[in-house]
Amino acid sequence: MEKLVSYTEMAPGGIVVNPGNSLEYKTGDWKVLIPVINQETCTRCRICWYVCPDNAIIELDKEYTTKKNRKYKVSYDVNSDFCKGCGMCAQECPVKAIEMVPVEVA
Ligand code: SF4
Ligand code: SF4
Secondary structure: OOOOOOHHHOOOOOOOOOOOHHHHOOOOOOOOEEEEEOOOOOOOOOHHHHHOOOOOEEEEOOOEEOOOOOEEOOEEEEOOOOOOOOOHHHHHOOOOOEEEEEOOOO
16 A cells, blocks of 8 residues: 655645746637727826736836827736736726727737
């Protein structure tokens, strides 16, 4: 009969031995839709950035002036490497500045 090992002899589990390694796994390659942010409509509220489960909304240090001369110090974009196309950002955007479009169109 096989001898069972005690818990002190078992290899520890549930340990991240290489913190930050999730960046090596590009999780966005199976999406069919991708968000496109309308910089004119966006009010820079940051809700999309907050709700994205994959940290795929990125805040860029890039100024933008709207056609109505409203000036913003930042712009928002999508990191395609990690966006899974779930659409939560578009769903939650209070001014509907995000449109989900087919990946091949974006
Ligand atoms: S939720 Fe909408 S308005 Fe707010 S930052 Fe994102 S795109 Fe802009
Ligand atoms: S579609 Fe989903 S994963 Fe992609 S940026 Fe929006 S909330 Fe994040």
